[in-house]
Amino acid sequence: MNKFESPDYYLVDNLLTDDEKMIRSAIREWVDEKVMPIIEDAYQKAEYPHQLRGQMGELGCFGANLPEKYGCAGVSNVAYGLMMQELERGDSGIRSSASVQGALVMYPIFTFGTEEQRQNWLPRLASGEAVGCFGLTEPDFGSNPGGMLTTAVKDGDSYVLNGAKMWITNGTISDVAVVWARLDGRVRGFLVEKGTPGFSAPEMHNKHSLRASITSELILQDVRIPEKNILPESGGLNSPLSCLTQARYGIAWGVIGAAMACYHEALNYAQTRIQFDKPIASFQLVQQKLVYMITEITKMQLLCLQLGRLKDSGEMNSNQVSMAKRNNVAQALEIARMARDILGANGITAEYQSMRHMCNLETVKTYEGTHDIHTLIIGNDITGIPAFK
Amino acid sequence: MNIAVCIKQTPDTTTRVKVGPGGTGIDEAGINYIINPYDEFAIEEALQLTEKNGGEVTLLSMGPASIEKTIREGLAMGAHKAIRLNVDKTPDDPTVTAKALAETLKNGQYDLIFFGKQAVDDDHGQMASLVGELLDLPTVTVVLELHVDGGSATAKREVEGGLETIRFSLPAVVSAQRNLNEPRYRSLKGIMQAKKKTIEVVEPALAEAHLVVEKLTPPPAKGEGKIFRNGAQDAAEVVRLLREEAKVI
Numbered sequence: 255m256n257k258f259e260s261p262d263y264y265l266v267d268n269l270l271t272d273d274e275k276m277i278r279s280a281i282r283e284w285v286d287e288k289v290m291p292i293i294e295d296a297y298q299k300a301e302y303p304h305q306l307r308g309q310m311g312e313l314g315c316f317g318a319n320l321p322e323k324y325g326c327a328g329v330s331n332v333a334y335g336l337m338m339q340e341l342e343r344g345d346s347g348i349r350s351s352a353s354v355q356g357a358l359v360m361y362p363i364f365t366f367g368t369e370e371q372r373q374n375w376l377p378r379l380a381s382g383e384a385v386g387c388f389g390l391t392e393p394d395f396g397s398n399p400g401g402m403l404t405t406a407v408k409d410g411d412s413y414v415l416n417g418a419k420m421w422i423t424n425g426t427i428s429d430v431a432v433v434w435a436r437l438d439g440r441v442r443g444f445l446v447e448k449g450t451p452g453f454s455a456p457e458m459h460n461k462h463s464l465r466a467s468i469t470s471e472l473i474l475q476d477v478r479i480p481e482k483n484i485l486p487e488s489g490g491l492n493s494p495l496s497c498l499t500q501a502r503y504g505i506a507w508g509v510i511g512a513a514m515a516c517y518h519e520a521l522n523y524a525q526t527r528i529q530f531d532k533p534i535a536s537f538q539l540v541q542q543k544l545v546y547m548i549t550e551i552t553k554m555q556l557l558c559l560q561l562g563r564l565k566d567s568g569e570m571n572s573n574q575v576s577m578a579k580r581n582n583v584a585q586a587l588e589i590a591r592m593a594r595d596i597l598g599a600n601g602i603t604a605e606y607q608s609m610r611h612m613c614n615l616e617t618v619k620t621y622e623g624t625h626d627i628h629t630l631i632i633g634n635d636i637t638g639i640p641a642f643k
Numbered sequence: 644m645n646i647a648v649c650i651k652q653t654p655d656t657t658t659r660v661k662v663g664p665g666g667t668g669i670d671e672a673g674i675n676y677i678i679n680p681y682d683e684f685a686i687e688e689a690l691q692l693t694e695k696n697g698g699e700v701t702l703l704s705m706g707p708a709s710i711e712k713t714i715r716e717g718l719a720m721g722a723h724k725a726i727r728l729n730v731d732k733t734p735d736d737p738t739v740t741a742k743a744l745a746e747t748l749k750n751g752q753y754d755l756i757f758f759g760k761q762a763v764d765d766d767h768g769q770m771a772s773l774v775g776e777l778l779d780l781p782t783v784t785v786v787l788e789l790h791v792d793g794g795s796a797t798a799k800r801e802v803e804g805g806l807e808t809i810r811f812s813l814p815a816v817v818s819a820q821r822n823l824n825e826p827r828y829r830s831l832k833g834i835m836q837a838k839k840k841t842i843e844v845v846e847p848a849l850a851e852a853h854l855v856v857e858k859l860t861p862p863p864a865k866g867e868g869k870i871f872r873n874g875a876q877d878a879a880e881v882v883r884l885l886r887e888e889a890k891v892i
Contacts, residue, residue: 272712273834276719280829314831327831337831 258286258343260514263552269559270332277333281340284313289344294604296466297345300459302427303466306348311382315341315352317360324364325377332562335507343511346614347467353508354423355379357500359386362432362443366485366493371445375430387428387455389419389446389472390494396421397627397642399434400491404474406435406444406484413437413444413484415477421621425455425470432485433472434494443485443493452477463617499572502622503565506578509586509618510554512611516586516593517547519608523597534596543592550585557581573635580628587615644698644791646689647753648722649744649774650682651733652706652713653764660861667856678716681759683826684819689757690721691824692791698754699723703747705740706733711842718837719829725842735765736854741773743847748778755796758818760785771818781811784818 260282267275288309296303310316314327319334329337342349360379363371378384395401404417415435425431431446431453446453452475457468485493521544524535534540561578564570590612594601601609619625627642634640654660655675663670678686689700702717704710705728714725728747734740748756756778761768775782787806788799797810801820869884871877885892 272715273838276716276829276834277831280719280831280834284828309828312830313828318831322832322835327835329831329835333831 258282258515258518260339260343261517261548261551262555263548264556266552266555266559270336271330274330274333274336277329278336278340281313281315281337282343284309285340285344285348289341289348293345293348293466294607294610297347297610298465298604300461300465302347302351302468304427307351307382307385309382310348310352311380314380315356316380316382317356317364317376320356320360320364320376320380324360324372325380326360330562331503331565332559335504335558335562338504338508339511339514341511342508343515345466346508346512346611346618347464349504349508349511350423350464350467353501353504354388355382355386357504358388358497359430359432361500362388362485362488362493362497363445365496366443366488367445368482368486370482371485375445378429384429385424385427386430386432387422387425387470387472388494388497389422389425389431389433390498391419391421393418393420397624399494400441402434402436402441404433404435406437406442408437408481409478411481412478413481415444415446415474415479417474419472419474421458422455422470422472424468425472426457426468428455431455431472432497433474435474437484440489441491441493443488444479445483445485446472446474446477446479447483450477450479463613465613495572498622499575502575502579503561503570505618505622506554506561506575506582507558509582509615510551510558512615512618513547513551513554513582513586513589516590516608516611517544517551519606520544520547520593520596523600523606527598540596543596547589547592550589554582554585573632576623576628576631579623580625580632583615583619584625587612587619590615644692644696644754645752646693646698646700646755646757647703647748647751648682648685648689648700648717648757649703649748649770650686650714650717650759651679651704651762651764652676652710653679653762656680656763662859662861667859669859676710676713678713679759679762679764681761681763681819681821682717683720683759684821684823685757685759685817686717686720686722687824687826688789688817688819689755690827692755696791701726701751701753703728703744705730705743705847707731714842715834715837715840716829718840718842719833720827721833722840724840727842727844728847729844730847730849734849734852735856736852737765737767737769737773738854739850739852741770741777742850744770745774745777746847747845748774754813755791756780756814756816758816760818760820771816775816778816780814780816782816782818783809783811785820786817787820787823789817789823 317326318329320326322328363375406413406415429448433444433446454473455470457470524540527534557578593608630641655677661670700722702722702725758771783798785800786798790797795812799806799808
């Protein structure tokens with residue numbers, strides 16, 4: 255395998271600052287040296303590589319765009335996106351662990367939490383010493399989270415939570431779960447700590463996708479948590495949805511990395527694999543696929559860069575994030591499938607990474623708002639008519 | 644401890660270097676520059692020493708303003724500040740660089756001055772020894788292991804077929820070999836902090852150069868290989884050619 259160099263057909267690098275490029279190369283170097291040698295094995299064995307978590311904390315991958323005073327790196331949103339791109343070039347599961355910790359656990363604690371909650375959790379989550387998870391989706395409420403059944407009831411100086419959450423990344427190993435539940439009919443966020451009686455997080459097994467990542471259920475049976483564990487500023491479905499906007503932003507960037515890895519692999523293979531006495535890259539059908547891949551990657555890069563600049567200037571809205579998530583994941587998946595195709599029979603083996611990315615991207619297409627839901631979000635935005643109500 | 648680390652910007656080791664117009668330098672177009680890899684071991688050693696004993700790490704590098712990007716990479720690893728010796732172009736003659744560095748280093752009262760054992764671009768491997776001589780300091784090169792204890796230190800260094808352990812007094816000059824340590828990754832926090840660190844610019848007086856690069860030539864193109872298709876029957880012929888033509892056995 256050649257050393258990874260990201261394709262840059264439109265010299266998008268010219269639009270990046272020196273420190274954005276330095277952050278990208280720092281994460282790229284780490285992924286080359288610490289992720290690539292172990293990830294295929296972890297994926298095959300369906301094991302989350304725990305040893306990477308502390309290293310990711312040291313690098314500053316968790317909540318990287320949150321302020322330094324809470325132990326975070328305080329990088330720009332473009333730099334944050336480039337970090338996600340490099341992590342997902344390794345594996346969508348590794349990027350997911352950073353997305354969940356930063357966008358779905360640290361962000362709500364930072365945004366809706368008290369200063370005490372921030373001081374208590376953010377530095378530990380930033381360093382990777384503590385792990386967090388985000389409980390919104392339920393077995394019967396995926397695309398329609400507003401229908402959630404999980405409830406919280408005030409009882410003296412505690413809240414009592416009941417319900418079940420599903421498809422929760424890192425649930426089983428989490429020290430704290432950000433659980434969304436109805437309190438007097440209104441969706442609120444609660445911090446449920448590991449070991450609280452009535453709270454369990456069994457791991458879900460037998461996945462064909464995101465195998466190097468832990469997926470869990472959260473079961474809450476009369477879970478009594480102290481009054482101070484509510485996120486006081488949270489209120490209504492918009493609170494968890496604003497977390498999803500943060501996570502989707504990272505996903506839109508992340509999948510560029512997966513697509514680049516597949517393109518890089520397919521291009522190298524096509525240039526060296528000989529059939530009919532010449533490299534398969536000399537055939538028009540193969541060239542057509544490679545051209546499709548590099549063109550879509552270039553569009554993905556430009557879409558994300560402008561989205562990041564808008565986020566940094568405070569002009570970004572969630573519909574724009576939906577567009578980037580929807581487009582980039584679908585294109586990354588298409589690119590991964592094409593790469594797998596170019597690799598022929600070799601492409602189904604663990605010697606090559608495209609099929610791993612392809613399988614992972616099926617999850618990424620589905621989580622954090624499915625492709626179809628993002629279509630309807632944008633459809634609602636441009637027509638003013640919600641198709642999902 | 645007050646430690647200086649002298650670093651050099653070099654092309655990324657994966658770069659395919661082309662000879663530039665004029666034939667005495669390289670074509671700089673499209674080259675990705677990095678900290679000379681041996682210098683990263685030097686920086687890491689200095690950082691570990693100051694983390695243990697307190698003090699500061701100062702990076703020194705000679706070159707035009709464009710090398711500040713690479714200096715920031717070193718600051719992102721954790722070095723506290725940096726000095727850039729401003730010149731339009733890094734001198735070809737190592738002595739010129741050494742004299743300028745020595746003059747600047749004199750003002751710093753450093754307990755230790757680190758170098759990488761050589762720069763991977765010109766491969767002279769002279770800088771630590773030259774600066775040590777100019778400053779009249781004990782100089783230990785190609786160091787694999789270093790222990791500092793108050794005013795003295797011991798170092799293990801590679802010699803032909805073994806290791807040599809040397810004891811020496813501080814201040815001193817040390818050049819780092821690969822595997823002296825494992826250089827840390829630049830963290831996001833480190834990169835953000837590096838933006839706020841100071842790079843002081845000094846204008847060095849340059850000595851007269853006595854060495855000039857006259858010509859740079861790429862290595863000769865590899866000839867075509869020979870393929871022997873008859874298995875064991877060809878062994879005698881292969882041995883003859885290895886001995887008489889390739890002259891390797």
